[in-house]
Amino acid sequence: MRIPLPAAIGLFFTGLYFFMAIFADWIAPYGMAEIVGDRWEPWSWAHPLGTDSIGRDLLSRMIWGGQTTIFVATMGTILSFSMGSILGFVAAVKGGWVDQFLSRMIDLMMSIPSLISALVVLSVMPVTLPVLIVVMGVLDATRVFRLSRAVAVDITVMDYVEAARLRGERQMWIIFREILPNALSPLIAEMGLRFIFMVLFISTLSFLGLGVQPPMADWGGIVKENREAIVYGIPAALVPAFAISSLAISVNLVADWVLNRTTSLKGGRG
Amino acid sequence: MHPVLKLLVQRIALGLILLLAASVLIFVGTQILPGDVAQSILGQGATPETLANLRAELGLNDPPLTRYLNWLFAALQGDLGTALTNGQDIASSMGKRLGNTLFLAVCAAVVAVPLAIVLGLIAVRYQGRWPDRVISTITLATVSVPEFLLGYIAIFVLSVQFRVFPSLATVYDGMPFMDRLDAIALPVIVLVLVVLGHMMRMTRAAILNVMESAYVETAELKGLRKFTIIARHALPNAIAPVVNVVMLNLAYLVVGVVVVEVVFVYPGMGQYLVDHVSKRDVPVVQACGLVFAAVYIGLNLVADIISILSNPRLRHPK
Numbered sequence: 001m002r003i004p005l006p007a008a009i010g011l012f013f014t015g016l017y018f019f020m021a022i023f024a025d026w027i028a029p030y031g032m033a034e035i036v037g038d039r040w041e042p043w044s045w046a047h048p049l050g051t052d053s054i055g056r057d058l059l060s061r062m063i064w065g066g067q068t069t070i071f072v073a074t075m076g077t078i079l080s081f082s083m084g085s086i087l088g089f090v091a092a093v094k095g096g097w098v099d100q101f102l103s104r105m106i107d108l109m110m111s112i113p114s115l116i117s118a119l120v121v122l123s124v125m126p127v128t129l130p131v132l133i134v135v136m137g138v139l140d141a142t143r144v145f146r147l148s149r150a151v152a153v154d155i156t157v158m159d160y161v162e163a164a165r166l167r168g169e170r171q172m173w174i175i176f177r178e179i180l181p182n183a184l185s186p187l188i189a190e191m192g193l194r195f196i197f198m199v200l201f202i203s204t205l206s207f208l209g210l211g212v213q214p215p216m217a218d219w220g221g222i223v224k225e226n227r228e229a230i231v232y233g234i235p236a237a238l239v240p241a242f243a244i245s246s247l248a249i250s251v252n253l254v255a256d257w258v259l260n261r262t263t264s265l266k267g268g269r270g
Numbered sequence: 271m272h273p274v275l276k277l278l279v280q281r282i283a284l285g286l287i288l289l290l291a292a293s294v295l296i297f298v299g300t301q302i303l304p305g306d307v308a309q310s311i312l313g314q315g316a317t318p319e320t321l322a323n324l325r326a327e328l329g330l331n332d333p334p335l336t337r338y339l340n341w342l343f344a345a346l347q348g349d350l351g352t353a354l355t356n357g358q359d360i361a362s363s364m365g366k367r368l369g370n371t372l373f374l375a376v377c378a379a380v381v382a383v384p385l386a387i388v389l390g391l392i393a394v395r396y397q398g399r400w401p402d403r404v405i406s407t408i409t410l411a412t413v414s415v416p417e418f419l420l421g422y423i424a425i426f427v428l429s430v431q432f433r434v435f436p437s438l439a440t441v442y443d444g445m446p447f448m449d450r451l452d453a454i455a456l457p458v459i460v461l462v463l464v465v466l467g468h469m470m471r472m473t474r475a476a477i478l479n480v481m482e483s484a485y486v487e488t489a490e491l492k493g494l495r496k497f498t499i500i501a502r503h504a505l506p507n508a509i510a511p512v513v514n515v516v517m518l519n520l521a522y523l524v525v526g527v528v529v530v531e532v533v534f535v536y537p538g539m540g541q542y543l544v545d546h547v548s549k550r551d552v553p554v555v556q557a558c559g560l561v562f563a564a565v566y567i568g569l570n571l572v573a574d575i576i577s578i579l580s581n582p583r584l585r586h587p588k
Contacts, residue, residue: 108291111570112563113525116543120299123547123555200416204529207418208544223418227533230426238426241419248414 003257010253017247020063021070030060049239052226058236062243065217072133072212073198079137080198081191084144089175089183091145092152103149106142114139115204122210132211136201140194147190151183158182185258192255196248203244219244277578285571292563293345297338299559300552341556350557353546360557364542368561371531371538374454375523378461383516386466390473390512391505394481395496409467417526421460421533428456457534464526465519472519476511480504510580517573521566528562 003011020027034056042050049058091099109117118135125131155161161178169177199219205211206220214221219240226236332340344351350360393402412420480486481504489499528540535541539558546554 108288108295111288111292111567112295112559113521113566115525115528116559116562116566117295117299119528119543119547120296120555120559123550123552124300196414203416204418207416208529208532209548210544220416220418223422227422230422231430235426237422238419241415241423244419245411245415249410252410252414 006253007257010250010257013246013250014254017066017243017250018070021067024063024067028060028063030057034060050234050236052222052236054225058222058239061217061222062219062239065219065222065240066243068129068212068216068218069199069202069220072129072136072202072218073195075133076136076140076198076202077191077195079133080140080144080194081187083137084141085148085180085183085187086175087141088145088148089152089179090171091149092156093171093174093179099149102145106145109139109142114142114201118201118205119208119210122205127210127213129212132202132205136198136205140197140201144187144190144194148183148187151186152179155179155182189255189259192251192258196251199244199247203240274578278575281571281574281578285567289564289567292567293342293560294338296556296559296563297341300556345557345560350560351553353551353554360554364539364557364561367537367539367542370536371527371540373450374457374461374531374536374538375520375527377451377454377458378465378523379520381458382462382465382469382519385462386469386516386519387473387512389466390470390477391500393470393474394477394500394504397478405470409471412463413467417460417464417529418533420463421457421530424456424460424463425533428459454536457530457536460530460533461523461526464530465523468522469515469519472515473508473512476515477504477508479511480508483507510577513576513580514573517569517576521569521573524562524565524569 044050049062052058052061087102091102117139121135122131125135156179161174164174164178202211202218203220203223206218207224209224212218212221214225222240223237226234230237341351348361350364352358353360353363389405393405396402415423477500481500486499486503489503494502527538528543530536531538531540532544539561543555543558543562546558
C-alpha cells in the first residue's frame, strides 16, 4: 500500500504530537510548573523557546500543555462518537417516534451555538477536566448524531439488514454487527475533523479562562498567560498557534486520505 | 392560502417554537444541574445562613416551573433581571454593549460578504489553476487556526511590527466615527478572516454546482466569455445557495465575536458574557445566552425565508 505524500506528512506530525503527549514525562526538559528563569527570556540553548510570564521553560510548558490538550480532545472525541453514533444508529433502526424525538432534541441543541451552550453550563458547573470532557463531548455528539443517522438510514434499507431482522436478531446485533461495520469509513474520516474541533474548542475555553485551570498547562492557557507580552514584541503567545494549526492541518490531511481511500474501496459510497 | 405564504408562516412558527425551547434549555442548563447555584456562587466557605439568604433572594425555593415562567415573562417584557455581582439592571447595561457588538459584526460582514463572493467567483473562473489553489490553501490555513490566535497574530504583525493599527479596540461614547473605525480595524480583520474561508468555499461549491447544468453548457457553446457566463447565467441561479451560505456564516460570526472581543478588550456582549461566566453571575449568563440564541435562530430563520422566496419553483404553484 502506498501512502501519498500529504498523508505521510500528516501521519508523521500527528504521530509526533501524540508521541510527545504520551511521553511528556520523559521528553519535557523541566517540570510543568517549575520556575527556572526570568520572565520572558529570549530563545537560547537552555530554553529553546524562551521562558513564559513567570519564568517557566516554555518548551516544557508546550509539551505538558500538549498532553492536556490532546488528552481532553481525545476523550471528548471518544465520548461524542460513542454517544452520537449509538444514538444515531438507534434513531435510524427504530424509526418512528424514537427517531422523531431524538432528531428534534438534537435540532434544539444545535439551535444554540455550542460555545454559548458551553459557557452557560460552565457558569454553574465546577470547571474540572471530567466536566469539560463531558460538556464538550455532549455538545459535539449532536453533529456525530446527524452524520451517523444519515449514514445508517441508507444502510437499514439494505437486504442484509432485512435478512438479519427476519432471522430474528436483536436490535443490538443489527446495530453493532450489521450497521456499524458498514458505516465505519465515513465515521472515521469525520472523527479526524471532530478531533480538530475539540482541540480548537478546549483551547478557546482555556483562553477564555473557563477551560483547563492553572497551574496545569494547555495550549489555550499558554496563550492567555503570555498575552501581555505580545505588545512588547515577544512572540511567546504565538508558539501555541503554530502547534495548534500544524496539528489541525496534519489531522486534516490524514482524514482526507482515509476518506478518499475508503470511498474508492466501497465504490463511492460514504 | 398561497403555498409560499403557508411555508413562510410555518417556518416563522417553527422559529418561535425553537426560540421558546432554547430558552427552556438555557434555563435548565443553569438551574437544575447537580451543583446548587447558590453553593457554587458562594463557594465552599459559605455559612448555612448566607446560603439560605441567597437562595431566597434568587427565588431558588420556588419550584423550577414557577421560576422558569417568571423569568420568561419578565424577559418578554424586557426585564432581564439584575446582575448578582453589582446589582445593576441587566437590560440597561446590555443595551450599549449589544450596539457595540452589532457595529463590529456589521462592519465585518460589510467587508467579508463581497470579498468572499468575489474570491469565490475568481476561484471558479480559474478552477484547478494557481489562483484557485492559492485561495484554497489560505482558506485551509485560516480555518485551522482558532479565532483568538488569529487575533494575536494580527496584533503581533500589524500593531507591533508595523504599527498600523492600535492593539486594543477601545471605544467610548461620543467617539468620532472615523476614530471608531480605526479602533475596531483589527478585530474586523480577524472576524473577516474567520468567516471568509467557509463563506468562500461554500460560494465556490454552490457556483460550481450550477456550472454543471445544461444551460451553462449552452451558453458555453454559444461562445460567450467565461466571466459573462458566470455573471449572467450562473450567478442568478446560485443566489439562493449563496445567500444561505452568507446567513449561516453571519450566524457563525455571532460566536466568533465572543472570542475576538475578549482578545481586543472590546466592550461588547461577548466580553460581558465571558466576564460573568467566570464570576458565576447566573442571571447575566442566562440573559446573554438568550440574546445570542435569539440572534442565531433569527439569522437561520432569515436564511430559510430568503431561500424560500428566491426559489421560483415555489413561487409558481402547479
